[in-house]
Amino acid sequence: MGFTKAETAQFDTRGYLVKAGLLSEAALRPLILALGDIVEEGALRLHGEGKLSSPYAGEGFETRLAHIYKESEEAGEAVLAMIMGRGGGQFNGEAMLELLRNADLVDCVSDLIGPDIVGASAYRIRPKLPGHTRTEVPWHQDSGYFLPHCDRHLIVTCWIPLVDTTVENGCLHVIPGVHKDGVFRHYTGGHGGYLEIPGEELPENRPVPLEMKRGDVLFMTNLTPHASFVNHSGIVRWSIDLRYQSMDAPNNSEEDPETYTPERDPVTMACYPSEADFVIRDSNHPEREVTTPEAFRELRDRYHDAKPYNPGRGWTRLKDRKPS
Numbered sequence: 172m173g174f175t176k177a178e179t180a181q182f183d184t185r186g187y188l189v190k191a192g193l194l195s196e197a198a199l200r201p202l203i204l205a206l207g208d209i210v211e212e213g214a215l216r217l218h219g220e221g222k223l224s225s226p227y228a229g230e231g232f233e234t235r236l237a238h239i240y241k242e243s244e245e246a247g248e249a250v251l252a253m254i255m256g257r258g259g260g261q262f263n264g265e266a267m268l269e270l271l272r273n274a275d276l277v278d279c280v281s282d283l284i285g286p287d288i289v290g291a292s293a294y295r296i297r298p299k300l301p302g303h304t305r306t307e308v309p310w311h312q313d314s315g316y317f318l319p320h321c322d323r324h325l326i327v328t329c330w331i332p333l334v335d336t337t338v339e340n341g342c343l344h345v346i347p348g349v350h351k352d353g354v355f356r357h358y359t360g361g362h363g364g365y366l367e368i369p370g371e372e373l374p375e376n377r378p379v380p381l382e383m384k385r386g387d388v389l390f391m392t393n394l395t396p397h398a399s400f401v402n403h404s405g406i407v408r409w410s411i412d413l414r415y416q417s418m419d420a421p422n423n424s425e426e427d428p429e430t431y432t433p434e435r436d437p438v439t440m441a442c443y444p445s446e447a448d449f450v451i452r453d454s455n456h457p458e459r460e461v462t463t464p465e466a467f468r469e470l471r472d473r474y475h476d477a478k479p480y481n482p483g484r485g486w487t488r489l490k491d492r493k494p495s
C-alpha cells in the first residue's frame with residue numbers, strides 16, 4: 172500500500188500523518204490476544220491469592236484491567252507491572268515481532284526512510300487506565316531520549332491504538348509543523364518520571380488531539396512534540412508505539428553490547444544504545460533480517476542483560492530548572 176505523494180508531503184510539512192485503516196483486525200488480533208493472556212494470568216493469580224474478589228473473566232480486552240484497577244489499585248498496578256516492565260517493552264512474544272514486521276506498516280515506513288530498515292527494541296505497550304495519572308505522558312520529542320548526533324536523522328515512530336482513542340480516554344496530542352526546529356530543551360524527572368518539555372518552553376503552535384480508530388496508524392518524526400493526558404473514560408486506552416530508522420542511521424544491530432562503555436566516543440554509538448536494534452528489511456542481505464521469535468527474544472534479552480552504557484544527553488532535572 173504505502174503512502175500517496177500527498178501523504179508524504181503532509182508528513183514532511185506537519186511532522187506527522189495518520190493513515191486510516193492501515194492495519195486490519197487480523198493484523199492486530201495476535202497482539203491483543205497475547206496482552207489479554209497476560210491480564211488473564213495476573214487476574215487469576217491475584218484472585219487465587221485473595222487480592223481480588225473476582226478474576227473478571229467476563230470482561231473483554233478494553234475493560235478487564237480497568238475493573239481490576241477499580242477494585243484494587245494494588246492489583247491493577249501488579250498487572251500493569253507485568254506489561255510495563257522494561258518501560259513497556261517487556262513483551263517479547265511472536266505477536267510483537269509479527270506486528271513490527273507487518274508488511275503494510277513497513278511499506279509506509281519505507282516510503283519515509285528507504286528500503287533498508289532497522290527496528291528498535293524501544294517499543295512501548297501502554298495500557299492507560301481510567302483515572303491513572305502516572306500513565307499521562309508529558310510533552311516531549313522522542314529525540315529527547317536519543318543521542319544528539321542522531322538529531323539530523325529521521326527515526327519514525329508508529330503510534331498504534333489497540334482500541335478507538337478519544338480525547339476522553341487519553342488519545343495522543345501532537346504539535347504540528349515544528350519538527351524542523353530542532354530539539355527543544357527537555358528536563359529529567361518530569362511527570363511520571365518521563366522527560367518533559369515544560370509548558371512555558373513549548374513552541375506556540377496549537378496542539379492537535381488525534382482521535383483514532385483501531386486500525387489507524389500515526390506516523391511521526393523523532394522531532395514531533397507529543398503528549399497524552401488522563402483517561403477519563405471507563406475503558407483502558409491500550410496502544411503501542413514502534414520505532415524504525417534507516418540502516419544508514421547509527422544503530423547497534425550488528426554490535427556487541429559489551430562495546431558500549433564510558434570510554435567509547437558517543438558519536439560512534441547507536442541513537443538509543445540501551446536497547447537492541449534489529450534488521451527489519453535488508454534489500455541486499457535479507458538473511459540479516461530478524462524473522463524468528465527465538466532470534467528476536469535472544470537479541471533483546473542479550474542487550475537487556477548486558478546493560479550497555481548510554482551517555483544520555485545530560486538534561487537538567489526539572490526541579491533545578493531556572494525560571495526564564
Ligand SMILES: O=C(O)CCC(=O)C(=O)O
Nearest residue numbers: 297308328330399410412
Ligand atoms: O501513548 C502515549 O500516551 C505516549 C506515547 C509516546 O510518548 C510515544 O509514542 O513516544
